[in-house]
Amino acid sequence: MSLQMQCEPVPPRQRQPKPQDASRLGFGHFYTDHMFTMRWSAQRGWHDARLGAFAPLALSPAAMVLHYAQTVFEGLKAYRSRQGAIHLFRADDNAERFDRSARRLALPELPPGAFLEAVQALVALDHEWVPRAPGTALYIRPTMIATEPHLGVRPAAEVLFFVIAGPVGPYYAEGFAPVRITVTERYVRAAPGGLGAVKTGANYAASLLAAMEAQAAGYSQVLWLDAVERRYVEEVGSMNILFKIAGEVIAPTSADSVLPGITVRSALELLRAWGVPVQVRPLAIDEVLAAHEAGTLEEVFGTGTAAVISPVGLLDYQGRAHTIAGGGTGPLAQRLFEELTGIQYGERPDPFGWMRPVAPRAEAAPLPAAR
Numbered sequence: 001m002s003l004q005m006q007c008e009p010v011p012p013r014q015r016q017p018k019p020q021d022a023s024r025l026g027f028g029h030f031y032t033d034h035m036f037t038m039r040w041s042a043q044r045g046w047h048d049a050r051l052g053a054f055a056p057l058a059l060s061p062a063a064m065v066l067h068y069a070q071t072v073f074e075g076l077k078a079y080r081s082r083q084g085a086i087h088l089f090r091a092d093d094n095a096e097r098f099d100r101s102a103r104r105l106a107l108p109e110l111p112p113g114a115f116l117e118a119v120q121a122l123v124a125l126d127h128e129w130v131p132r133a134p135g136t137a138l139y140i141r142p143t144m145i146a147t148e149p150h151l152g153v154r155p156a157a158e159v160l161f162f163v164i165a166g167p168v169g170p171y172y173a174e175g176f177a178p179v180r181i182t183v184t185e186r187y188v189r190a191a192p193g194g195l196g197a198v199k200t201g202a203n204y205a206a207s208l209l210a211a212m213e214a215q216a217a218g219y220s221q222v223l224w225l226d227a228v229e230r231r232y233v234e235e236v237g238s239m240n241i242l243f244k245i246a247g248e249v250i251a252p253t254s255a256d257s258v259l260p261g262i263t264v265r266s267a268l269e270l271l272r273a274w275g276v277p278v279q280v281r282p283l284a285i286d287e288v289l290a291a292h293e294a295g296t297l298e299e300v301f302g303t304g305t306a307a308v309i310s311p312v313g314l315l316d317y318q319g320r321a322h323t324i325a326g327g328g329t330g331p332l333a334q335r336l337f338e339e340l341t342g343i344q345y346g347e348r349p350d351p352f353g354w355m356r357p358v359a360p361r362a363e364a365a366p367l368p369a370a371r
């Protein structure tokens with residue numbers, strides 16, 4: 001699928017000023033001048049691919065996504081190297097995961113090539129928005145929503161795919177800040193056979209109240225256990241989680257309620273290349289606590305596109321708090337963070353071929369005309 005894309009760039013004088021202070025970028029506050037949109041209908045398939053101004057969507061209040069949550073999304077970043085080049089990190093994996101998520105939500109398939117073309121076209125056009133300060137990046141949010149106005153419950157026959165992007169700051173303003181987490185036994189994020197393994201808004205909706213209660217109790221994230229036995233560790237907040245016990249790194253798995261993260265996969269590939277023993281298997285919370293008791297729980301950290309690596313300094317379970325790695329950042333978390341971000345910013349070799357270059361689009365260069 002090669003997209004015939006209509007392009008209507010915003011006239012330079014009407015473009016938004018770019019935020020100048022990198023320390024105040026934060027996450028999710030700013031958006032670039034443009035967005036990519038493409039429509040799908042059961043009759044026509046994908047059509048009307050367009051790069052145009054970032055603008056509010058016109059949506060019927062009966063749009064099915066608003067009622068039945070038929071939507072999926074992705075999150076990936078474009079990084080600028082010190083030399084100025086722009087690269088996406090493992091974007092093919094995001095494209096494949098997006099397609100898998102769409103199938104689970106009974107949304108139309110989007111060929112990974114079309115996903116990549118859309119993402120690259122937006123980044124190429126808004127290349128000036130890829131920030132330059134250390135630790136910053138352009139966060140990209142491809143999304144698919146059911147737009148058909150209809151209140152009967154069935155898969156929508158009209159769908160919108162859009163891609164927006166915005167500059168984001170370093171996740172930690174002053175270096176690594178280990179997080180305090182608490183295990184929830186009351187709430188469940190995802191159940192076997194449910195939506196946990198795909199990137200969809202409903203998983204986040206299910207997590208908000210637990211996160212709010214955890215924060216009120218002084219914790220920044222929730223550690224989720226499995227839905228059936230409330231015993232096996234699954235994820236932390238909206239990140240995957242890794243445990244280092246007696247020199248081995250354990251990545252908890254489940255049948256289908258853990259999101260297959262691209263950062264955790266990258267971390268495991270690096271660890272294997274470094275010769276660090278890795279196990280991917282179910283991990284019970286009792287085993288984690290027993291290791292802590294025995295003094296062999298060396299490190300715990302979350303992984304995800306936004307933070308890359310998020311060390312856990314304190315773990316609360318059933319009202320007892322357990323300090324991990326002295327409440328600081330363990331050496332392995334530190335090394336993974338430095339290696340992953342080193343590859344992403346082009347400061348270290350990329351032996352796995354994870355980085356995909358995006359050439360900036362010269363303003364004058366026209367895109368192929370629409371049909």
Ligand SMILES: *Cc1c(COP(=O)(O)O)cnc(C)c1O
Binds near residue numbers: 203237262303
């Ligand atoms: C996106 C996401 C992750 C992390 O995935 P990455 O590909 O590493 O960004 C982990 N858990 C959940 C629930 C997610 O939505």
